[in-house]
Amino acid sequence: MIPLSVLDLVPVREGGSVAESIAESAKTAQAAERAGYNRYWVAEHHGMDGIAGGATSVVLAHIGNATSTIRLGAGGIMLPNHNPYVIAEQFGTLDAMFPGRVDLGLGRAPGADGRLAYALRKDIRQASEAFPQDVVELRARFAGQAVHGVSAPQASGAAVEMWILGSSLFGAQLAAMLGLPYAFASHFAPAQLDQAAYVYRDRFEPSETLDKPYFMAAINVLAAETDEEAWYLASTNDQSFVALRSGSPGRAKPPIRGYRDTLPPQSLALLDQMRSVSAIGSPETVRREIDAFVRRTGADELILSGSTYDPAAMRRSLELTMDAVKEPA
Template identity: 50%
Template sequence: MSVPLSILDLAFIGEGESVKDSFDASVELAQRAEEWGYQRIWYAEHHNMTTIASSATSVLIGHVAANTSRIRLGSGGVMLPNHAPLTIAEQFGTLATLHPDRIDLGLGRAPGSDQATMRAMRRDPSSAERFPQDVQELQAYLSDESLIPGVRATPGAGTHVPLYILGSSLFGAQLAAALGLPFAFASHFAPDALEQAVSIYRRDFKPSAQLEAPHVIAGLNVIAADTDEDAQRQFLATKRSRVSLLLGRGRKFTDEEADMLLDSPQGRQINQMTTYSAVGTPEVVREYLDGFARHANADELIVASGVVDRQSWLRSFELLADVSELAPV
């Protein structure tokens, strides 16, 4: 690969698995990814989703960090409007103190939940409007001088945990450029604005104390398998799983029902979400990633895999690392 590779671990809870099984799988993936040579692993904050176990994102990062030694770990991302900036500074300051030079803090402004869950979290619906100011307040808590007189993050102050702005629209690109922060675009599920967002970010980027030049991370889906037939079978299973997750309202559809829904207007939206997907043998996937990196004008790629079978899920990341000739972290 011409650019570094990272992983977005969706911390999924497979059929018949417990939450503990999901956590164990995340640890195993991180331990192997460290050996395989991936740059970093990120975990996303989601709430009220029975198939995703990364809601307490900082706690999961700490658990995985304690069971690995070198690979960078972080959030992709923490949904900052759900939290007070001081609280996140203290959490990630703690992580950075326990695991120096290994912790990233990716920030998003989406709720990561539905309306009922937002109310259960006591979230202010207008809090997303304060996102730019909250990012700056959080950054200051992690630096040497707080923006709030008399308030200091302990732990946190002086750790300088690197911030990343996550986005799926032009807003995130503009904010990351204005603040001089790295920008990660969620093209693995929201592909439409990728090229325009990256162009705006690179054009308007202003150097900062954290970053001298633009740094773009682009997301995509990857399913690598020993045969193309197996990869395509896994890809179909992944899309069927998404149908149940996004349209099922707690109900799991049969394969026949899922296929019918995939052909419906609602299903076409799910197919659109997987626009950027590298599926096939390792060589095919490697060629796709090389082309996608150029298309996205990316400095780094972060790959997600929705493979529902655990061993195939691990195997996909292993095959990608082998064909990309990654060096151990």
């Protein structure tokens, strides 16, 4: 059994609120900790009514206070949106609050259009070109170095575990060059999964951080008592994905039985592509599909993505999944 972790988008459901979503994420993190998951990551998204994790470091502080042992981190911080000095301060502070538990996953994609770039007062396209240098600056600040003659006392000596995230080959190459662990976003962008894993392992250069590659792959997972019930619950996430791809993202909607049968061919094809890296069904089905995914990727760790309209169903899914993978084949 390899380590399993959790990726949380902090979804806001119809009829709910940001405050409710953050409170439910803390409860889900507690459930993940009890079940034995390794990490609990929150993803940075902005300007989306259905996602409440935009102030990622603040949400992580709340989750850290609600838990005691599980690692917590950003999966990830979209670094072009930020000044690396400020991120060093934020995550160094998190490490001071929760020593030895903090991860910092870094992504190059801004995840923003021109309107958000204006709101952030950033030239995000230009900032994304400086991503490798900004990653190196962050690592230097955590090592206690003064960059450009300015120190970051909150970051100096912090035991923050840095990761490179990606959905293409760029992140794989950078993680390999810097000798950092690498996580691939195969839960929504599976096309280059196998090639990225190969490139990362083939080009990996040992560093003070790692002496050999460490690869984590993301997979959509939703477990329920039966296959039918799991697919029904997963229709909430399916609706969110289709809405996002059609340019009309919103809050999480209640599940719909037979939702896939209502979709036009183009939407169904997009959904099937995203769902190609998934384990959805009864505990037996989920275990079988996770086992197959591990054999395919040779991943050192999996991070599970998914959401349900009822947060309690997501917590139950995490429990069922962990119990299933612990059972002997």
